[in-house]
Amino acid sequence: MTDDFSALRTRMVDCQLRTTDVTAPEILDAMGSVPREEFVPAARRALAYIDEDIELTAGAAGKGGRFLMEPSPFARLLQLAEIGPDDRVLDVGCASGYSAAVLSRIAASVVALEEDAALAESARAALARLGCAAATVVTGPLAAGYPQGAPYDVIVIEGAVDEVPPALFGQLQDAGRLVAVEGHGNAGIAKVYLKTGGVVSGRRAFNAAIRPLPGFERAAVFEF
Numbered sequence: 001m002t003d004d005f006s007a008l009r010t011r012m013v014d015c016q017l018r019t020t021d022v023t024a025p026e027i028l029d030a031m032g033s034v035p036r037e038e039f040v041p042a043a044r045r046a047l048a049y050i051d052e053d054i055e056l057t058a059g060a061a062g063k064g065g066r067f068l069m070e071p072s073p074f075a076r077l078l079q080l081a082e083i084g085p086d087d088r089v090l091d092v093g094c095a096s097g098y099s100a101a102v103l104s105r106i107a108a109s110v111v112a113l114e115e116d117a118a119l120a121e122s123a124r125a126a127l128a129r130l131g132c133a134a135a136t137v138v139t140g141p142l143a144a145g146y147p148q149g150a151p152y153d154v155i156v157i158e159g160a161v162d163e164v165p166p167a168l169f170g171q172l173q174d175a176g177r178l179v180a181v182e183g184h185g186n187a188g189i190a191k192v193y194l195k196t197g198g199v200v201s202g203r204r205a206f207n208a209a210i211r212p213l214p215g216f217e218r219a220a221v222f223e224f
Contacts, residue, residue, distance in 0.1 A: 005037050008049040012036075012071050016051050022075040026083075030105035031075060038126050039098035040068060053211045056096055057119065066095050066119060067211040069158060073181070073190070074099065080192045080205050081154045081179045083107050090149065090171065093142050093158035093213045097123030097135070103156070104134040111149045112137045115215070143215045145171045152176060159213025160184050169193065169200045181208045 013032045022028065037048040044054055053067040083089065087107045094100045094112035096119055103110045104127075112127075112135050114120040124137045138146055143165045145155070150171035157164070157180035164180055172178060178193040178200075188209050193202040 005035060005048070009033075009036065012049045012051075016072045017075050020072045020076060022072070022079055024079045026106045027075050027078050027102075030102045031071065034098065034101045034105065035130070036068075036071075036098055038130065039096040039101070039123075057116065064212055064214045066093075066116065066214075067159070068095060068098055069210055073208040073210050074102075074158075076206060076208070077156060077179045077181070077190060078102070078106070080190060081156060081177050083154050087153035088149075088151075088173075090146060090152040090155045090168075091135075091158065092145065092155060092168070094123055094137065095119050095158065097126045097132075097137065099156065099158050100135040100137070101127060101130060101132050104132040107154070108134065110135040111146050111152070113142060113146050114139055115142050141215065142213065143167065147171055154178070157181075157213065157216075159216075160188050160208075160210050161213055161216035162218035163216070164193070165216070169195065172200070174198070181210050184212055185209050 037045045040048050040054050053070050057066045083106050089103050089107045089110045091100050091112045094114050100110050100112035120137050120139050127135050145168045151173035153173050153176050155178040160181045172195040176195045181188045181190050186209050190205045190208045191202050193200050
């Protein structure tokens, strides 16, 4: 089965990433080496390399479920962030840890933030098995970021959001980048924000339909 997953990993890189304009060699190498099957529930391991989001946990108490992002939009977000080998990255909503494992291969260090205790523990275990020493899993509300480790060169949000909270922009280093998908379904737009001299500006990059990340909903506004 290990050989089967290796072949699926190669096919993912060649047929899902390269065909959607993912050209950064460090991203292709990282995603071609991290065993994605280690980060999905046992019952879904055979689906680890499909070009769809994979459910990790079902929603509860009015919250949506959590998903492992489809490979192509994930890789394109990382490419948009232009992550370098000296960068410190905050991975918001690391879930089972796959994103942190990939990031740990292209950045200097990764703070992987997760608010679901069971997912955080699963991420720690998987990252430890794979020897991803550059990634540290922390817990806390996702929308609050992790100010204890700030400032960061790059912040990656691992799911669609209504809007990016100001708290996350505040944790960016000057010249830092934040990438996120704003909007849901076919209305989702991947954006990159750049902080320069304390001022944050953003630009649209590509359409992306990915699953929402709970906790980033825009507050309802009362209208007369």
